[in-house]
Amino acid sequence: MATGTAMAMLMANGLLPQGPLPDRGVTAAVVLLVPVVVPALAAGLAAVLGWRRWVAWVAVAASAAVLVAGIAAAVATVDGSVLAVGGVLRADALTSAMLLVIGGVSVIATWASVEYIGGELGAQKTTARGARRYAILVALFISTMAGTVLAANLGVMWAGIEATTIVTAFLVGHHGGRRAVEATWKYVIICSVGIALAYLGTVLVYYASQHSGGADGLKGTLDWTTLVAHADRLDPGVMRIAVVLLVLGFGTKVGLVPLHSWLPDAHSEAPAPVSALMSGVLLSVAGYALLRYRVIAVAALDPAFVRALLLVVGIGSVVFAASMMIAQRDYKRLLAYSSMEHMGLVTIGMAVGTPLAIAALLLHVLGHGLAKAVLFCASGQVLELTGTTRMDGVRGLLVRRPALAGVFALGIAALLGLPPFSLFASELALARATAGAGLSWVVGVALVLLLVVFVAIARPVAGMLFGPYDATDRGHADHGDTHEHPASVGAATARRWPSIVPLALGLVALVALGVAAPLDGLLQSAAAIVGTR
Amino acid sequence: MSAAVSTQLLDVISGAILLTAVLTLWRRDLAAIIRLLAIQGVFIAGLALLLGVTERSGELCLAALAVAVLKAGVLPAILRRVLADSGEVRETAPLVNVTASLLAAAVLTLLAYVLSGPLVALAPSAATRALPVGIAVVLLGFFMLVTRRRALSQVIGFLLLDNGITTTAFLATSGVPLVVELGVSLDVLLVVIVLQIVAARMRMAFGSTDLDGLSELRD
Numbered sequence: 001m002a003t004g005t006a007m008a009m010l011m012a013n014g015l016l017p018q019g020p021l022p023d024r025g026v027t028a029a030v031v032l033l034v035p036v037v038v039p040a041l042a043a044g045l046a047a048v049l050g051w052r053r054w055v056a057w058v059a060v061a062a063s064a065a066v067l068v069a070g071i072a073a074a075v076a077t078v079d080g081s082v083l084a085v086g087g088v089l090r091a092d093a094l095t096s097a098m099l100l101v102i103g104g105v106s107v108i109a110t111w112a113s114v115e116y117i118g119g120e121l122g123a124q125k126t127t128a129r130g131a132r133r134y135a136i137l138v139a140l141f142i143s144t145m146a147g148t149v150l151a152a153n154l155g156v157m158w159a160g161i162e163a164t165t166i167v168t169a170f171l172v173g174h175h176g177g178r179r180a181v182e183a184t185w186k187y188v189i190i191c192s193v194g195i196a197l198a199y200l201g202t203v204l205v206y207y208a209s210q211h212s213g214g215a216d217g218l219k220g221t222l223d224w225t226t227l228v229a230h231a232d233r234l235d236p237g238v239m240r241i242a243v244v245l246l247v248l249g250f251g252t253k254v255g256l257v258p259l260h261s262w263l264p265d266a267h268s269e270a271p272a273p274v275s276a277l278m279s280g281v282l283l284s285v286a287g288y289a290l291l292r293y294r295v296i297a298v299a300a301l302d303p304a305f306v307r308a309l310l311l312v313v314g315i316g317s318v319v320f321a322a323s324m325m326i327a328q329r330d331y332k333r334l335l336a337y338s339s340m341e342h343m344g345l346v347t348i349g350m351a352v353g354t355p356l357a358i359a360a361l362l363l364h365v366l367g368h369g370l371a372k373a374v375l376f377c378a379s380g381q382v383l384e385l386t387g388t389t390r391m392d393g394v395r396g397l398l399v400r401r402p403a404l405a406g407v408f409a410l411g412i413a414a415l416l417g418l419p420p421f422s423l424f425a426s427e428l429a430l431a432r433a434t435a436g437a438g439l440s441w442v443v444g445v446a447l448v449l450l451l452v453v454f455v456a457i458a459r460p461v462a463g464m465l466f467g468p469y470d471a472t473d474r475g476h477a478d479h480g481d482t483h484e485h486p487a488s489v490g491a492a493t494a495r496r497w498p499s500i501v502p503l504a505l506g507l508v509a510l511v512a513l514g515v516a517a518p519l520d521g522l523l524q525s526a527a528a529i530v531g532t533r
Numbered sequence: 534m535s536a537a538v539s540t541q542l543l544d545v546i547s548g549a550i551l552l553t554a555v556l557t558l559w560r561r562d563l564a565a566i567i568r569l570l571a572i573q574g575v576f577i578a579g580l581a582l583l584l585g586v587t588e589r590s591g592e593l594c595l596a597a598l599a600v601a602v603l604k605a606g607v608l609p610a611i612l613r614r615v616l617a618d619s620g621e622v623r624e625t626a627p628l629v630n631v632t633a634s635l636l637a638a639a640v641l642t643l644l645a646y647v648l649s650g651p652l653v654a655l656a657p658s659a660a661t662r663a664l665p666v667g668i669a670v671v672l673l674g675f676f677m678l679v680t681r682r683r684a685l686s687q688v689i690g691f692l693l694l695d696n697g698i699t700t701t702a703f704l705a706t707s708g709v710p711l712v713v714e715l716g717v718s719l720d721v722l723l724v725v726i727v728l729q730i731v732a733a734r735m736r737m738a739f740g741s742t743d744l745d746g747l748s749e750l751r752d
Contacts, residue, residue: 153713155709155710155712155713155716156712156713156716158713159713159716159717159720162717162720162724163720165724166720166723166724166727169727169731170727170730173731173734176734177738178738178739178749179749179750181731181734181735181738181739182735182747182749182750183750184731184734185684185728185731185732185735185744185747186747186750188724188727188728188731189678189687189691189728192691192724193675193678193691193694196691196694196695196698199698199717200671200698200701202709202713203698203701203702203705203706203709204652204705206706206709207652207655207705207706208655210656210706211655211656220706220710222709222710222713235651235655237650237651237652237654237655238651238652238655240651241648241651241652264750264752265750268750269750324752327752328752333752
């Protein structure tokens with residue numbers, strides 16, 4: 001492991017040959033620029049032309065380009081090498097894994113957006129202006145997330161995460177009205193404060209690096225590679241304060257306690273495809289920032305301190321999420337709290353920090369992202385069908401819409417960690433890694449909490465799927481809330497199948513990840529970069 | 534400028550930054566609070582300029598100019614517009630009254646001194662000895678954010694927090710790299726603009742910006 005890190009660093013510093021340079025340089029530039037530039041161009045197109053069906057398909061193509069660039073980066077970095085452009089953009093195996101998550105979830109979310117916004121326009125639930133803004137912001141959102149994971153400099157990475165708050169603010173408030181305004185206000189205030197604390201932490205890391213001693217010119221830097229190489233010389237007193245601020249600050253965006261209260265509101269009020277992007281990728285992109293800082297923190301500080309800190313926020317988040325899920329009556333909020341629970345599990349994996357744990361948590365992030373994308377997009381269609389987000393208002397889904405119900409049920413099965421979906425494999429690996437690090441009690445606690453979560457999700461969802469569907473109830477549920485826009489019912493019925501296809505693809509990807517484990521090599525390389533001991 | 538004079542100037546400016554922060558907790562008149570925030574912005578720009586002159590750094594002088602424009606000019610102007618639109622001139626009912634707020638400010642300042650012990654110890658100098666001021670302003674901003682109920686007061690709390698961080702950055706590191714500093718400034722500006730728009734929508738939806746009205750989303 002240590003040699004892997006060392007080699008990656010030597011390569012980044014240009015001390016090891018990287019193959020024929022000009023060739024590789026051009027490839028690297030293309031692979032690293034595409035994920036940032038192509039979605040930004042799609043945003044520009046939407047800004048000029050407004051929302052049209054083919055413009056929405058361009059956004060899907062841009063997401064696919066991110067995914068393809070992620071695959072290309074994965075192929076190039078799977079052996080532990082590094083792609084870099086001008087000291088600004090940089091990709092190693094960890095970056096590639098995150099690009100795959102961003103690309104994969106974005107394809108599902110933008111694909112679902114085509115029908116979603118098309119349906120809303122048809123039903124006059126949104127205006128041409130609202131649709132244009134939606135198209136611009138979603139594309140920018142994808143671009144900033146890609147930029148965040150590609151940044152070589154921790155200051156730029158911070159700016160990228162802050163920028164996601166700004167571009168998503170009006171996506172959360174897309175539907176307007178009191179609830180959306182309230183969710184937007186909480187989201188922007190809490191996340192801005194959290195991310196400001198992370199900035200203070202970043203400043204302190206920079207301060208520590210300025211005074212780290214040594215003659216080799218480490219005079220104030222936020223370059224990740226350089227910081228990792230000299231992490232053991234950073235002052236522990238300053239770094240301890242910095243790490244607490246960074247965990248609190250980026251933890252806010254991950255949805256961890258104590259600054260988590262924006263999450264259920266924002267996720268439940270945002271349009272379904274945006275919830276999919278926020279829950280599926282945004283949370284884990286912030287988690288990625290913590291992963292990058294963890295390596296530095298563990299080398300500069302007592303590793304036990306870092307582990308204890310991450311364990312407290314990780315377990316705390318799972319406990320809180322599980323307790324909020326028990327009596328939850330709203331399915332979108334249930335999914336939101338489930339995101340918090342899964343991010344808590346990922347943070348526990350981070351606390352363990354061994355290469356096995358890191359590889360497992362990356363697989364978990366990918367699996368959770370895909371499953372949540374499927375579920376949030378499906379829940380958007382359930383909302384369109386029934387007009388309510390209350391679980392007791394949805395009954396007999398399996399009879400009314402077999403395809404949608406099937407996708408929803410399989411997504412829930414994936415989320416609960418049932419085989420053959422990849423979350424089964426990643427949760428098992430996380431448990432093994434945690435027990436292997438001498439933290440069996442954590443596994444015990446987590447298992448009890450997961451059991452609670454299982455019941456809290458499975459019971460109401462069973463009611464939604466199989467519950468007795470009363471035909472007189474239909475009048476209330478179908479027409480009671482949607483009578484103002486009768487067009488929506490017709491439009492939704494006409495476009496039933498196209499909206500299921502991206503979700504089905506997501507489920508297929510989840511099974512493929514779980515059964516064939518095609519990413520093992522990449523995840524192990526990534527784990528070698530940020531894993532310790 | 535001799536070292537002794539610049540050290541004294543530095544201490545005076547740091548003291549003024551802390552004082553303006555405490556005064557924002559004392560005043561209830563929102564227009565006066567915005568004025569205090571602008572004055573604090575001038576002092577932070579002065580701090581950057583002083584450090585720039587003593588270290589002969591053109592980059593820092595440029596940063597001082599940027600800080601002056603943003604924190605003493607643009608941001609207060611935006612806040613004044615929000616205030617004029619809302620027609621609410623006073624923070625009517627803070628959750629903690631003024632006397633208790635000032636006592637809390639004293640406690641938070643002491644806490645800042647305790648917390649920043651390791652920061653000063655790493656590289657003692659005239660500038661880093663003033664670091665507790667930056668941390669204290671961060672804590673005061675956080676306090677304001679959690680105890681005030683008007684939307685505008687919360688934005689002011691956020692800006693106070695950000696001023697504290699900027700002060701800390703200048704005192705500790707003579708400013709982070711200019712690229713990052715510019716990125717941060719742009720972000721703060723955008724956040725405030727976003728919040729301005731959301732506050733306007735809030736007025737349309739709720740009829741006021743009293744955040745107690747925000748109670749539809751809960752479990």
